[in-house]
Amino acid sequence: MNSGILEAESLSRVYHPGTSSEVRALNGVSLVIPGGGYVVLAGPSGSGKTTLLSLLGALDRPTSGHVKFSDRKLEECSDVELARQRRRMGFVFQDFSLIPRLPVWENVTYPQIPRGLSAVKRRQAADGVLSRLGLAAKADVPPEELSGGEKQRVAVARALIGDPEVIFADEPTSNLDRRAATELAAILQEINAGGTTLVVSTHDTLLVESASRVFTLEDGRLVDEAA
Amino acid sequence: MSPLLSIARTGSAAILLSPLRSTVTVLAVVAVLVPYLVGIGMVEGLRQEARIAIGVGTPAGEELLPDLYVAANQFGRRVPIPLILAEAIGKFDGVTRVVPRIVGRITLGKDNVEAVLVGMPREELHRQGSTVQQLTRLVDGELPGSRHGEGPQLVIGSGLARKLNLEVGAVLPPIFRSDGGEKTPRVTGIFQSDISPWQSRMILTTFESAADIFGQQELATDLLVFCRRGQPEAIRSRILQSIPGPSTERATSLQPSVTSRTDLESLLPAGLGHREGVFNLLFVVAFAVGILVILVTSGFGRSGRRREIGVLKATGWQTDEILVRSLSESMLLGLASAAIAILVALVWLEWLNGFWIAGIFLTGVETQPAFQVPYVLAAQPAALAALVACLLVTTGSAYSTWRAAVTSPAEAMR
Numbered sequence: 230m231n232s233g234i235l236e237a238e239s240l241s242r243v244y245h246p247g248t249s250s251e252v253r254a255l256n257g258v259s260l261v262i263p264g265g266g267y268v269v270l271a272g273p274s275g276s277g278k279t280t281l282l283s284l285l286g287a288l289d290r291p292t293s294g295h296v297k298f299s300d301r302k303l304e305e306c307s308d309v310e311l312a313r314q315r316r317r318m319g320f321v322f323q324d325f326s327l328i329p330r331l332p333v334w335e336n337v338t339y340p341q342i343p344r345g346l347s348a349v350k351r352r353q354a355a356d357g358v359l360s361r362l363g364l365a366a367k368a369d370v371p372p373e374e375l376s377g378g379e380k381q382r383v384a385v386a387r388a389l390i391g392d393p394e395v396i397f398a399d400e401p402t403s404n405l406d407r408r409a410a411t412e413l414a415a416i417l418q419e420i421n422a423g424g425t426t427l428v429v430s431t432h433d434t435l436l437v438e439s440a441s442r443v444f445t446l447e448d449g450r451l452v453d454e455a456a
Numbered sequence: 457m458s459p460l461l462s463i464a465r466t467g468s469a470a471i472l473l474s475p476l477r478s479t480v481t482v483l484a485v486v487a488v489l490v491p492y493l494v495g496i497g498m499v500e501g502l503r504q505e506a507r508i509a510i511g512v513g514t515p516a517g518e519e520l521l522p523d524l525y526v527a528a529n530q531f532g533r534r535v536p537i538p539l540i541l542a543e544a545i546g547k548f549d550g551v552t553r554v555v556p557r558i559v560g561r562i563t564l565g566k567d568n569v570e571a572v573l574v575g576m577p578r579e580e581l582h583r584q585g586s587t588v589q590q591l592t593r594l595v596d597g598e599l600p601g602s603r604h605g606e607g608p609q610l611v612i613g614s615g616l617a618r619k620l621n622l623e624v625g626a627v628l629p630p631i632f633r634s635d636g637g638e639k640t641p642r643v644t645g646i647f648q649s650d651i652s653p654w655q656s657r658m659i660l661t662t663f664e665s666a667a668d669i670f671g672q673q674e675l676a677t678d679l680l681v682f683c684r685r686g687q688p689e690a691i692r693s694r695i696l697q698s699i700p701g702p703s704t705e706r707a708t709s710l711q712p713s714v715t716s717r718t719d720l721e722s723l724l725p726a727g728l729g730h731r732e733g734v735f736n737l738l739f740v741v742a743f744a745v746g747i748l749v750i751l752v753t754s755g756f757g758r759s760g761r762r763r764e765i766g767v768l769k770a771t772g773w774q775t776d777e778i779l780v781r782s783l784s785e786s787m788l789l790g791l792a793s794a795a796i797a798i799l800v801a802l803v804w805l806e807w808l809n810g811f812w813i814a815g816i817f818l819t820g821v822e823t824q825p826a827f828q829v830p831y832v833l834a835a836q837p838a839a840l841a842a843l844v845a846c847l848l849v850t851t852g853s854a855y856s857t858w859r860a861a862v863t864s865p866a867e868a869m870r
Contacts, residue, residue, distance in 0.1 A: 288770055289866035308775050308862075315865075316772035326767045326869065329760075330473050340771035342466055345459035387771065 234264035234395060234426050235285050240294035242280050254280040256449040257294070262428060262442075264394075267421040269437050270430040272446035278430035279323075279399050281446065285428060286318055286397040287311050299394075316340070319388025321398035325380040327372040327387075334359065334368040337386045358386040362416060378409025385416060395426040402433045410435055463777050467784025471792075474761065481852070482793045485845050488746035489797035490804070495817050496837045497805055501830030502818075507721075522555070522680035523688040523717055526695060528710040535710065536675035541699060545679065548694055550687030555580050556676035558666040562659070564628070565620050571613070573659045575666020597624040597645025601662040608665035611645035615656035615826030622646075641665070656827040688716055746848050758856060765860040766868030775861045782857040783850060790846030797845070798838050805831040 242255040255277045262268050262285070270278045283289040284296055287303050296303045298314055306314060327336045334355035341351055352368075359365050362382045372380055381401060388396050398417065402410035414435045421427045429436055437443055445453035471478045526545065528537035539556055546554040558575035578601035600609040612622060622628075628641045647658070667673050683691050692714045699712045765778055804813060810829035815821045818829075860868050 283864075283866040286770075288869075289864045312769070312772055312774040315770065320770050322767075322869070326763070326770075328473060328764060328767070331469070335469075339466075339768070340773070342462045343459050343773055343777045345462050391772065 233261040233266075234299060235262040235428070236260075236295075236297040237281070237285060238295045238297075240281070240284055240296065241292050242277075242284060242289065243292045246292065254449055255284070255291075258446070258449070258451045259294075260444055260451060260454070262395075262426065265421075265424050265426055267418070267427045267439060267441045268429070269440035269443045270428065270446060271432055271437055271443050272452075273432065276446040277449040278446055280449075282397050282399050282428065282430045286320060286395075287314050288320070316391055317394050319391065319393035319396040321381070321384045321388050321396065321401050323400040323403055325372070325377075325384045325404075327380060327383060329373060330371050332369050332371060333364065333375070333383050336372060336383060337390055340387065340391055354390060355386070358389050359383075361389075362386050376409070377405050378412060381405060381409070381413055382416065385413070385420075389420065393425065395428060396420060398427065398429045398431075400431055400433075401429065402431065402436060414439055459777075460780065463780045464784040467781050467786075468788050470781065470785045471788060473764075477761070478789060481789055481849060482796060484746065484749040485790065485793035485848050486797045486800060488742045488749070488848065489794065489841050489845060490800050491813065492742065493797055493801035493833065493837060493841055494804055494810065494813050494831075497801060497831040497833045498810065498814065498817055498829060500832035500834055500837075504832055505830045521717065523683040524681035524692055524695070525715040525720075526679040526681055527677070527713045527715075529713050530710055534713075536672060536677060537679060537710070537712075539674050539676060541710075541712070542676065542679050544699060545681060545691075545695060548691055550684045550691050552682045552684060555680040555682070556663060557678055557680055558663060558670065558672075558675075559677045560666070560670055562669065564616070567619075569616065569619050569657075571616055571657050571659050573661065573666055573669060575661050575663045575669075577663045581660075581662065596648060597643070600644060600660060600665065602644065608641040608661055608668065609644040610641050610665075611647065611660040612643055613647050613656040613658045613826070615822070616659065617643075617646045618826050641669075656821075656825070692716055746852075749852075761856070762860040762863075762868050765857070766863075766865045766870075769861070769868065770865040778861040779857065782853060782861075786850040786853055787846050790849040791842055793849065794838075794842035794845040797841055798833065802833060805829060805833070 237258055237260050240255055240258045241253070244250075244252040244254055258277070258281060270281055272278050280289070284291050285298075287296070287298070287306075290304060298317075301314070303311065303314065328339065331339070334352055337355045337358060338346070338351035341354070346354075356365060356368060359368050362385060364379060364382055364386065367375060367379060367383075372383065375383065381404070384401075385396075385398075388398075396417075401417070402413055405413060410433065417427055417429065417436070418439050429440070431437065441456065443453075443455045444451055445455070526537065526541070528535050528541070537556075542554045542556050545551060555577060558573070560573050561570060562573050563570055581599050581601055597611065600611055602609070610628070616622070622643050624643055624646055626643045628643065641661075647656075661669070663676075667675070681691065681695075695712055695714050768778055768781075769775075804810060809825055810817075810831070811825075812823050814825045814829045815823050818825075821829075
C-alpha cells in the first residue's frame, strides 16, 4: 500500500457492542488517501460513509484497526494531541453546525479563539476567507439570516480558516439546491487546486465527477475503488 | 490577548447564545437566593434594632437607658414585683432612680386582637432625654398623661390602629372597671409606621392606667434601675443579697432576678442566632434543591449545548478549554444571578416593605407589615450569596459539560 496523508487499516466501528442494538457501521476498511487528492467516499445511505469520515478526521475512535494521519497513529494520541491533530484538519458538516446567534465572522474564527488571537486579527482573517467565498457582506449577520448555500459556504470558511492540510466534508450538498450545490462544488475544486486534500462523503454525482479517487462503500465494507 | 482570557470571554458570549437556558438558570438561582437574603437581612435588622433598644455601646451610668432590670420570681416563676421594693432599691448608694414598669398582654375588639400594654410613670414618659422621650418623637398626637384629670390615655401602635380602625381622639370601649366605675380609654397618639416591629402592636400608657387596666395595684412587672457610672455591678450584688430585707417583709417569699445590660447583650446573639441558624439550615436545604433545579434547568437546550461542544472539539478545541469556557459562563451567570437577587431582596425589603415574606419570617406579622420592616443587607451575606450562586450554577452545569467534553465529537454532535 502506498503511503498517503491519511491511511486506514482494517478499520471497524461497532456501535453499542454486545447489546441487542449492536450496529456494525464499518467492517475492516483499509484505504490510503494521497496528499493533495480529492477523494470521494460514495455509497448509499447507511453504507458507513459518515462513520469512515469521522474516524479519518479523528472525530471518533475505531473499535478496531488504525488510522494514520501524517504517519501518526490517531488511536495512540491523547485527548490534547487529538485536538492538535484536528487543528490541521477542517470539517464541513451536512447540517452546517454553525453556532446560532453568533455573527458569521465569529463563527468562522471560533476555532482560533483558544490560540489567543485578538478579535481584530480574527476579524481580518475572517474577512479574507469570506471575501474569497463571496460572503464579505454577510460577515456581521447571524447564520439564521443566511440561505442554505450561504450557510454551507460559511462552514467551508470555518474549515479553511486554520489553513488545514485536509478538509473533510460530510454530504455538503445534500441540504442545498442545485445552484448552490454547483457553486459549492466549484469552491471545493478551487480549494483542492490550492493543494489541500479533500475527503468528501457524498452520493451527489456533481461532486463524484470532480474527484480524483472514489471509494465506494456498502454495508460498512469497501466494495470499489476507482481513480 | 492570552488564550485563557480569550476562552473566558467566549463564556460571556455563550450566555447570550443560549438565552432561554441562561434566563431559566438565573431565575432558579434568584429564587433560591432571595428568601435567604431577605431572611438574613431581616435578622440583621432585628439585631440592630435590639442592640439600639438595649443600648449596646452606651456606657453604663449614662442615664439614657436602664443599667439593671429587676424582676421577681416565686416558686421558680416570674411574678409581679411589689412597688415597695422599688422604694428600697432607690435608697441604695449609686442608684440614681428606679422606674417601675408594667408590661402585659391584653386583647382588644371583637376579634380579640392581641396587644402588648406598657405602663410607665407619667414623669418618666415626660422626662427630657429619656428613652421613652426619644421614642415618643415618633408619635403622632401626644403622650399619655399630658392632660390631667381625664380617663386613661393611650398611645397605640400603627398596626393596632389599622387593625381596629382607630384614630387620634378615638374612644375605646370600656376595657376595665375600677373603684371609680367604668373608664373609657382615649387614644391620644399613634406611633408612626416607620418604627420598630415591637411598637406596631404596643399600647403605651401611664403606670397608673396600666395598673387599673390589669387591676393590679402596688405591683409592677419589673423595675428599671438607673445607676451612677461604674456602680451597676455592685448594685446588682446588693440587690441579690439584701432583697428582700427587713423593710420589705411583705415580699419575703420573693426572689429577685437582676438582668444587666451586659446580660442582655450576651443573650441577644443567642436569640437571633437561633433564628439565623434556622435560616441557614433552610438555606442548606434550598441549596441542595437549587442544585437539582439547576441540573434540571441546564437540561434546557442541553442537546444544542452538547452539539455545540461537539463542534468546538471537532474544530480543535481541547477538553480543558471547553471546561474553562463553561466555568467562565457559570461564574458570570452566578454573579449576575447574585446581583439580581440582591437587587430583588433590596426592592422587596425597602420598597415593598417585606410584603408577604416578612409574615413568613417574623411571627405575628401581617401580610402587609404595619411597621417599617428592619433590615440590614451586609456585605458578608451578599458576598456569600455571590459565592453560593457561582457554586450552584457551576455544580449544576459542570457534569453535563464535562460529559459532553470528554465524549468524542462525533458522539456529541449526533
